[in-house]
Amino acid sequence: xxxxxxxxxxNFDRFNGDRNEVIRRAKISxxxxxxxxxxxxxxxxxxxxxxxxxxxFVYSTLGFSPNRIGKSDYRYAIDQIFKFSDRIVGVGExxxxxxxxxxxxxxxxxxxxxxxxxxxxxxxxxxxxxxxAEEKVYNIIKDRDITAVFHCYTGSESLVRRIQDSGFYVSxxxxxxxxxxxKKIVEHISIDNLLLETDSPFLxxxxxxxxxxxxxxxYQKISQIMAIDNDEVSNKLxxxxxxxxxxxx
Numbered sequence: 001x002x003x004x005x006x007x008x009x010x011n012f013d014r015f016n017g018d019r020n021e022v023i024r025r026a027k028i029s030x031x032x033x034x035x036x037x038x039x040x041x042x043x044x045x046x047x048x049x050x051x052x053x054x055x056x057f058v059y060s061t062l063g064f065s066p067n068r069i070g071k072s073d074y075r076y077a078i079d080q081i082f083k084f085s086d087r088i089v090g091v092g093e094x095x096x097x098x099x100x101x102x103x104x105x106x107x108x109x110x111x112x113x114x115x116x117x118x119x120x121x122x123x124x125x126x127x128x129x130x131x132x133a134e135e136k137v138y139n140i141i142k143d144r145d146i147t148a149v150f151h152c153y154t155g156s157e158s159l160v161r162r163i164q165d166s167g168f169y170v171s172x173x174x175x176x177x178x179x180x181x182x183k184k185i186v187e188h189i190s191i192d193n194l195l196l197e198t199d200s201p202f203l204x205x206x207x208x209x210x211x212x213x214x215x216x217x218x219y220q221k222i223s224q225i226m227a228i229d230n231d232e233v234s235n236k237l238x239x240x241x242x243x244x245x246x247x248x249x
Contacts, residue, residue, distance in 0.1 A: 001030050001216070001219060001230055001231060001233075001234035002030055002032050002234050002235070002238045002249075003029065003030045003031045003032065003196075003215055003216055003219055003234055003237075003238065004031060004032055004033050004034070004035075004196070004215070004237070004238050004241040004242075005026070005031060005034045005035065005196070005197055005198050005200070005212040005215040006035045006149070006171055006195045006196065006197045006241050006244075006245070007035060007037050007061075007093070007127065007151050007152065007171060007173075007197035007198070007199055008034060008035070008036060008037065008197065008198050008199060008200040008210075008211075008212050009036065009037060009039075009043075009199070009200060009201060009202075010022070010023075010034070010036045010047075010050050010058065010200070010212075011036055011038060011043045011046035011047045011050060012043075012200075012201055014201045014209055015201070015211075019050070022211050022212065022213070023054055023057065023058070023212075025211065025212075025213040026057075026211070026212040026213045027057070028213070029212075029213040029215075029216050030216065030234075031212055031213065031215065032238060032249055033056075033057055033058070033059060033241075033247055033249075034057065034058050034059070034212045035058075035059050035060070035061060035089060035090070035245060036050055036051060036058055036059070036060050036061070037060075037061045037063065037092060037093050037127060037151075038060065038061065038062045038063055038077075038093075039063055039064065039065035039067075039068060039093055040064055040065065040068045040071075040072050040077060041064075041072060041073075041076040041077050041080060042072075044060075044062040044063070044077060044080055044081075045080075047060040047061075047062065048060055048062070048084060048087065048088075051087070052087075059088075059089045059245065059247060060087065060088045060089065061088055061089060061090035061091065061092050061093070061127050062077065062080060062081045062084065062088050062091065062092075063077065063081075063091060063092040063093045063094045063115065063127065063129075064077040064078075064094055064111065064115065065093060065094070065095075065097075065129060066094075066095055066096050066097040066101040066103065066108045066111070066112070066129065067097055067100055067101045067102075069101065069102070069103035069107060069108060069111055070102060070103055074111050074114065074115075078114060078115070078118060081118060081122070082118070082122070085122040085124065088124065089124070089125070089245040089246060089247060090119075090124050090125040090126070090127050090149070090245055091115055091118055091119040091122070091124050091125070091126050091127065092115075092125075092126055092127025092128060092129070092149070092151065093127050093128065093129040093151055094111075094112055094115040094116075094126065094127070094128065094129065095108075095112055095128045095129035095130045095131075095133070095137055096108045096109060096112055096129075096130055096131075096133040096136060096137050097129060097130075097131040097132070097133065098131065098132040098133045098136075099131045099132045100131065105133075105136075109136075109140065112137070112140065113140070116140070116141060116144055116146065119146050120144065120145055120146055125146070125147040125148065125149055125244050125245060126141070126146050126147065126148045126149065127149050127151050128141075128148055128149060128150050128151055129151060129152075130150060130155070131154075134150065134153070134155030134156065134159055135155070135156075135159060137150075138159060138162060138163060138166075141168075142162075142166050147167075147168070147169070147244060148166075148168040148169065149168070149169045149170075149171050149195060149244065150163060150168065150169065150170050150171060151171045151197065151199075152171060152172075152173045152175070152197065152199050152203075153170045153171060153172060153185065154175070154179075154181065154182060154185070155185075157184065157185055157187075157188045160185060160188045160189055161188065163193070164189070164190055164192075164193040167193075168193070169193050169194070169195050169240070169244060170185075170189055170193055170194060170195070171194075171195040171196065171197050172185070172186060172189070172194065172195070172196055172197070172218065172222070173196075173197050173198060173199045173203050173218065174197075174198050174199070174203050174204065174205045174210060174214055174215065174217060174218045175203050176218050176221050176222065176225075177205035177217050177218060177221050178205060183221075183225060186222060186225045186226070187225065191226065191228070191233070191236050191237070192236075192240070193240075194222070194236075194237060194240065195237065195240055195241055195244065196215055196218045196219060196222065196237055197215065197218075198210050198211065198212055198214050198215050198218070200212055200214070205217045205218070219233060219234055219237070222237075
């Protein structure tokens with residue numbers, strides 16, 4: 001199968017000791033590319049270095065997590081995204097987190113809108129972090145002229161239909177391998193609007209640290225749930241990912 005991991009964090013320190021080996025395992029597992037996601041100025045900087053080192057296999061999206069509001073200045077990330085817009089494949093992760101973020105909803109919304117406008121301006125897909133805020137985020141972007149990806153989606157099944165009707169995408173993580181609520185969500189997703197990710201180093205379907213090669217388990221589980229041949233699933237999802245992030249395969 002030809003695979004892709006559309007959201008991971010190879011920029012985390014937990015990969016510093018064996019990043020080369022992690023990349024090697026990803027390639028052996030059939031991945032054609034990996035998208036590394038930044039979440040503030042420093043992680044964005046690391047992501048750019050990693051995608052340059054593994055040019056043609058690792059790509060970067062640069063963003064600013066709602067969990068970073070008040071800890072660093074999002075305006076530095078905005079300037080950074082402008083500066084490197086020709087080297088990145090998306091804006092994110094950005095969004096609203098009503099579970100862990102310390103900033104108020106209004107402040108998170110204000111910052112999020114800055115990145116929505118930025119994605120429109122540089123014509124890049126928006127990679128959204130929405131935790132306990134999926135409906136609110138959807139209502140903010142539903143009429144915007146953007147391509148949007150709801151990363152690591154765990155929202156309602158009814159919202160999935162509206163996300164799809166708006167032409168947006170739902171990214172399912174390796175949680176699908178062991179979380180019953182995510183498996184149920186998949187039953188309501190059209191394969192035309194589906195992407196897969198690991199969110200490494202989190203959410204491993206095995207014990208310990210997650211990594212991009214483990215996305216193969218998510219592909220296998222999706223194939224099982226949708227009752228579609230593995231190769232058909234991989235062909236469709238790699239096409240989706242290439243089109244969303246403008247990566248030529």
